[in-house]
Amino acid sequence: MGCQAYFPNPQLSCKLPKYIPNYLSPLPRLHPLKPRLFHPISSTTTATESPVPTADDVVYEVEFRTLGGCKLGISRYPDFEYNAEGGRGNGRGVKNEEDDEISVDFELKSVYIPPLTTATTKFLGLPLPPLLKIDIVPELFRGTINQESGKIDLEFRAKFWFSIGSVYRAPPLVVETVLTSEESNGKMKKGRGERLKNNAELEGGSCRLVGVATVQPIDDVFLNTFLSLPTECLAVLNASISLSPT
Template identity: 60%
Template sequence: MGCKINPSTPPVLCKFKPTRQELRTNTLFFSSSSSFREKSQKIRYPSTDLEVPSTEAKSYTVSFRTERDCKLGISRYPDFEYNAEGGRGTGSGAEVTENLADNELFVSFDPETLYIPQLTSSTTKFLGLPLPPFLKIDIVPLVFQGSINKESGQVDLEFKAKFLFTAGSIYKAPPLLVKTVLTSEESKGTMKSGRGKRLNEEGKCKLVGVATVDPIDDFLMNSFLGLPTECLAELNSMIIISGSS
């Protein structure tokens, strides 16, 4: 079943059917989809494995929003309950001309428009209790791009961000760099794992990603988190695609 996108009308949500076989993800430095990599061989974005569509391809406007009831986990600690409501970003999409039959879009979000709520006592709980009020974790997105299949609803988005831990004015850790692929499929490491949900006709999906976090130049943080280790993100999201040309 195809997807209807009309450039002259407001954003149109797509109706999907799960026709493509689910794939499993492998964790090296970051988890990713093997089929996603295989589709990205001809023209490459600088420093990535992602295919860049032809400039003649039809373009789209894509909006991204994060919702409530998300999870973040690191090391062997229990997962954090995370309310990411209010997160947002805008980007552009273009048809992958080599995969027109697959109804696939290459999507790239502008990091300047991306906002992901902080982990604070008002957004995050650990073991059912709010984080201590002095503890704060900022998330600074650096890269957010990948593929969305309009037919099946499969989403694979490369995500790279810095996580900044602070404890009041007395402690500020060096940035933790996290790289993963947020996918609607399964993401599985040796310690953490999660399964997403594909984009539905309302634009809702769940994106998951397991990443390896390397040690940083900070003995306290390395010891506390047991770096190197794995982290997990589960984000309930809304993705809206509208035609622009």
């Protein structure tokens, strides 16, 4: 059974080649549609400085898990409903005894965020078409957690790889923001998070992190036009975080 997705810009509407499912027909024509070389998604990143503990500091093992009920929004389009359950990441935290803030740095090899697919994502109440996929490859994930107040600020940078089956794959969109438990405001997008709080159903505490980022144009006319780049995007991420002294 097919489904349809409505995109509000009629100038982008025309037929795709016949081997693209008809529910993608509102998308602009990929012209010319030549085979593109698929490069494997790489998790190679620039090394970041980890907090170095002193003799008086307390060191924590930190576990981060993503939950359902998340949202992702970009440009003028309505937000995507996103089930990020199953995402995870492990890292280390260092707390100075003079304050309640823990500096955390997640090991990038351990960080996994589920891709946006027909199984995880809905747009206007309908699942994404089966061939559409957006992989998320983190490049930076670190920041601070205040144990007393529950306030969280995590620097986050990732590459978003947009593809349609084996037919089309765009250069990555680079998204860089601060995922915060407070407010995040841009010119187009805004969101409000929730501070870390204990949750009896979870091993650790639950929180809601939000972040607004500016997405710059890439070397791809189709995606630049379709998303009206440069533009803003919004991430709303429900998560659990556990801190265990080592």
